[in-house]
Amino acid sequence: MEQWYREYFAQTWYKNTFLVRKPSQIGRVVDGDREWNNIYDSGCHFTCLAMIIGIDPARLASVLSSERYFFSDATLRTKCLTGKYGGLVWDQNAPNGRLKTITISDFWHSKLDRRVEISLSFDSREITMKVSEGVGIIKAARKDGFHVIVGPREHSHLVAGMVDGEYYIWDPDDTERPLEDFLQGKINLGHVFEYYKGEPIEFWKYRLDLT
Numbered sequence: 001m002e003q004w005y006r007e008y009f010a011q012t013w014y015k016n017t018f019l020v021r022k023p024s025q026i027g028r029v030v031d032g033d034r035e036w037n038n039i040y041d042s043g044c045h046f047t048c049l050a051m052i053i054g055i056d057p058a059r060l061a062s063v064l065s066s067e068r069y070f071f072s073d074a075t076l077r078t079k080c081l082t083g084k085y086g087g088l089v090w091d092q093n094a095p096n097g098r099l100k101t102i103t104i105s106d107f108w109h110s111k112l113d114r115r116v117e118i119s120l121s122f123d124s125r126e127i128t129m130k131v132s133e134g135v136g137i138i139k140a141a142r143k144d145g146f147h148v149i150v151g152p153r154e155h156s157h158l159v160a161g162m163v164d165g166e167y168y169i170w171d172p173d174d175t176e177r178p179l180e181d182f183l184q185g186k187i188n189l190g191h192v193f194e195y196y197k198g199e200p201i202e203f204w205k206y207r208l209d210l211t
Contacts (some may be wrong), residue, residue, distance in 0.1 A: 001162075001168075001184075001185050004147075004160055005051050005054070005158075006054055007051070007111070008051060010172055010173070010174045010179060011043045011044050011046075012172075012174055013040075014057060014058055015040040017038055017039045017040075017043075017061050018036070018038045020070055020089045020090075021089070022065075025037070025072075025080060026038075030085075037078070039057055039058070042091075043172070044172045045156040046060070046061070048158040048170075048172060049149075051170070052120070052147045053118060053120060054109065067104070070089050072087035072088065072089050073087045073089070093204070094122075095120055095121060095206065099122075101122070102119075103118065112210070118208075121206065121209075123206065125203065126203045127200045127201065128201060129193075134193065134201060138167055138189070138203065146207055147206045147207070147208060148205055149206070150169065150192060150201060151192060151201065152202070157171050157172070157192060161185070166190070168185040169182070169188060169192055
């Protein structure tokens with residue numbers, strides 16, 4: 001089993017960590033699944049990014065709260081704790097096509113025991129409905145030094161390593177399967193396509209630079 005990351009996290013550990021710049025932006029979507037803008041409900045992609053960087057998602061949310069990173073999403077009508085209505089403030093899977101790179105300077109990286117500048121850049125997103133094409137996308141991305149987040153439009157997973165010649169997947173949501181299954185490499189890319197059968201699967205490619 002080949003693991004690509006030092007530490008893994010579940011979004012379900014963070015009900016009280018919110019993806020906002022200030023407390024007044026804490027809110028809940030009024031329609032559909034009525035999700036909060038916390039990591040628990042809205043932070044699957046964010047949790048994957050934290051694992052790529054190698055830091056706790058709660059700490060990453062705290063650091064980025066003072067940056068130009070969390071913005072209002074007008075497509076998700078939300079009622080805030082203040083009683084006001086507006087778009088849901090969250091990470092919107094950034095870096096993305098609009099916000100290509102996020103940079104964090106003078107950051108004490110506890111795993112490296114030194115200060116670093118973190119630069120995480122979005123390269124591209126590819127979509128397919130075939131497992132074989134997905135394998136090719138990951139293989140090419142890893143060859144070029146990219147990290148890959150994969151999943152349907154509504155939920156992100158991290159391509160976490162290889163086991164028995166297959167790419168295994170870390171799901172930040174452990175409400176349906178135990179974390180032990182992910183740590184043991186029991187969920188591979190084929191399982192993602194099978195579980196979301198009939199849905200296009202997205203492959204987000206990122207480059208991480210620590211200096």
